[in-house]
Amino acid sequence: MKKAKASLITTFTWVLVFLFFFPVGWMFLNSFKSENDASSIVPKLFFNIDTSGFQRLMDRGMISYLEHSLASSVTSTLLVIALAVPAAYALSIRPIKNVQDALSFFISTRFMPAAASILPLYMIFKTLHVLDNVGALTLVYAAMNLPIAVWMMRSFFSEVPLEIVEAAQIDGANFRTELTRVVLPIVLPGIAAVALICFIFSWNEYFLATLLTSNNAKTTPPFLASFVDGRGLFLSVLSAASTVAALPVIIAGWIAQKQLVRGLAMGAVK
Amino acid sequence: MTTTTPAVASIGKVAKKNVWLSRSLILPALTFGIVMTQIPFLVTIYFSLLNWNLLKPGEIGFAWFKNYISVFTTGDLVPSIIATVGITASAVILSLLFGLLFAILLDRNFRGQALARTLVITPFLIMPAAASLIWKYSMFDTSIGIINWVTTSLGLPSIAWSTDLPLATVIIVLTWQFTPFFMLILLAGLQSQSREVIEAASVDGAGALRTFQWMTLPHLRQYIEISVLLGSIMLLQVFDPVAIMTKGTGGTKTLAYLLYERAFIGLDVGQAAAYGVVTVVLTLIVATIALKTLFKVFMAGGNR
Structure with a gap:
């Protein structure tokens, strides 16, 4: 009886999981169909594999948009980590009162929508002729992710036992040794988690990319959005583009699931 | 001494x-x-505070509160606030419920548990622009969308989702995207719960439902709070599905989309800036009030 109930719940779970994952799976299947098969009114589960959708992506120059996405996401993540590690260190290992105020300031800036600062940034970038520039976009992404990175990282740093730090200080370790030999090895998984989350947020970002880039620096999300021109069938090539755009983050997220959970839940609950 | x-x-x-x-x-x-x-x-x-339209570069000057007056009198603001708050609240509540359901189901031990969790987190990882496009064309479309194939196969009328039910369309896609986020945080909460206490409760004859209500739910409270807080912050700034699926029609014109429209289509810098300032103030107010109310409702339910 109990066993029957358990397998019933398991079946229910799998049905829900299947339905929930279906749009992604369907996108993946559609990307390997011909346009006619993808747009069939009766959905086709069995079809001849046709990779011409991916070929047409290359023809439309998707590679260069992926490059812009990669450059802005990776560089902004590195910048965020470089700024957030010392800040988190100061906040959790050497806390002083007005530094705590700095933390609440950081958290409050995450409440501030991009709407608050986008117009002046747009005007400044325009004046400096760095609109549609990957470097400028990178700076904006770093600013966007910094508060959440400091917040999450602080909680990872606060897991470091203070006795170890004090012992190192008594042994005469200077600040640099203390940081690189004692603290960093402990918080490295945490840093990886924060980096992954920052990368995902930048890679997927659409609003700022639409506003700040047009051609030379356009990233993948606005490229996708401009994809549908309403002429002819496009579901296969759209699915192919979406698959290529989403796959790096999906795979990274699948591999680093543990870090992702730690980053989201740990950074949050504490 | x-x-x-x-x-x-x-x-x-x-x-x-x-x-x-x-x-x-x-x-x-x-x-x-x-x-x-x-x-x-x-x-x-x-x-x-400036009178500044990019189409009239010669006429820049101080306008004082003229932009704010027009923001509050042209009648775009209130519908936009309602859209933003409505979409955020609906998506947060639905994602929380579905996230809790998935977290409870995935907290059990069963074959393929890790695979199931992996599949469930995917919508949170997928690029939101791609998610909106895929939902719009391969799920919701009137002629080639799966949902309409299902409904017409069942003999129900077909629905042009993104034009007939734009609000529901946006909320469905956002719920789909944010459920994994809530699930991950709540699952972490469930797994941090001591198994012995739960087992002791069941030995003492407490039913699963009572154990959940009196022990699991209070334990989850801080996880729920933090997921609601972070989820609301992210959802209040929502732009992607609106821009891609509905273009702000049918009560989906959120503040972020309104500002985008004013600044980059209307090219009115002064007025767009006024919308920006109002957006910031409202975001702070809404985030504070909404969170407090939500917790009160939740606490009242839990402490009955």
């Missing part, structure tokens, strides 16, 4: 040195944050 004084003095010196070290460590991040977000916000306030 006399022997301790030098020690105290040197501790004081070390402390002072530490204070400076702490400050200098946080300074780069703080400076960067201020230069990139705070100063621009002050400039936005300044812009909002």
